[in-house]
Amino acid sequence: MAEYVSSNVAPDATGDLLALVLPKAMSQRLEYIHFFAQVSHESGFKPQSENLNYSAAGLRATFSKARISDAQCQKFGRTATRAADKVAIANTIYGGTWGAKNLGNTQPGDGYCYRGRGLIQLTGRANYHALGANYEVNPDLLLTPAGSIAAAVDFWTSKGLNALAATDSVSKVTLRINGGDKGLAERKALTDKIKKIWPA
Template sequence: MPITEQQLLQILPDARPVAGIFLPALNRAMARWKIDSRLRQAAFLAQVGHESGQLRNLVENLNYSVEALLTKFSRDRINDVDAKAYGRVSGRPATQQAIANCVYGGAWGAKSLGNTSPGDGWRYRGRGLIQLTGRANYTAAGAGLALPLEENPELLEQPEHAAMSAAWWWAKHGLNELADAGRFQDIGSIINTGKPGRVPHGAAERKALYDRALKVLA
């Protein structure tokens, strides 16, 4: 069942400037990937709403402070020297490209994300409504959607592809079935950490959006 613009804005009120653009893209994406029940749509809209800042941010923000880099990422992904050199401090913004190439590159990036070439961390940073990240994910999504995402990763900054890639990833990782089972926190954990059973970043906001979506879509 397609959602209406009124329903979308009741769930994601901060999306007002872009709701009219995203509504048809979201409905097409949800229909194609069988996100077609109240539970599935509520879970999907809540999770992508959180990941994208309510549909307003289609490219990952890596403007981390030095302290955040050292807290969020392990030392095999960014060392103390690089964190202090690239992280945001008073009077100096973060060097986002260098951060991306550190935390998504190296041995960890090659193993976990398929980032095997210099600059892949930045080139394949998070994009779209679910923040697809890494060369391997871009390649797989490109094959699944018949889009040249490996060659043109910026395509995920377009609303149609941003929504479709999120729904593709959702279905590919079995999240419809988890939504059916009411395992909402596990959905967020898989999106945010790669595994179920953990507390995802922004868990409280994800749950608040989900609860709101369930009421709106009732």
């Protein structure tokens, strides 16, 4: 399933790992369907680190002025002659008062250290800590197949996503995952695709 819905980009043995882990976290058809659709959209079941390759305009369009100022967008964003300063971007958008309150990023450099990783782009020191001490100490465990699957399933259950999946509302599940509706059209399309190959 993972390989099929993610255009065969999932690492080898992803299916076997999912078969071991998922039955401990979910049991209903809609729970599986929404999990596969959301993770397919987020990462294609390929563990990855957040890109952060924003242009100045991209930063301004994506994040509020409370998170990053116009001057910082211009200073850190990618231009035709300069690469994006990914470390500074992450430490700015995931740091400060907002980062401490929402992500538990309380130390200098936490924004970049605990940037999005894995299958559902886990972000923030508090979320890494909640997953386990090993992940807080070594965040790149989320870039391994086993670590990324464990993190995605833990995130799914800790956020109560099985209950939302049971309502069959892609918008509600998406809101819980990313706080908005980013990528909603593709998430809906993936959900419909999986329903067709996994009929009731």
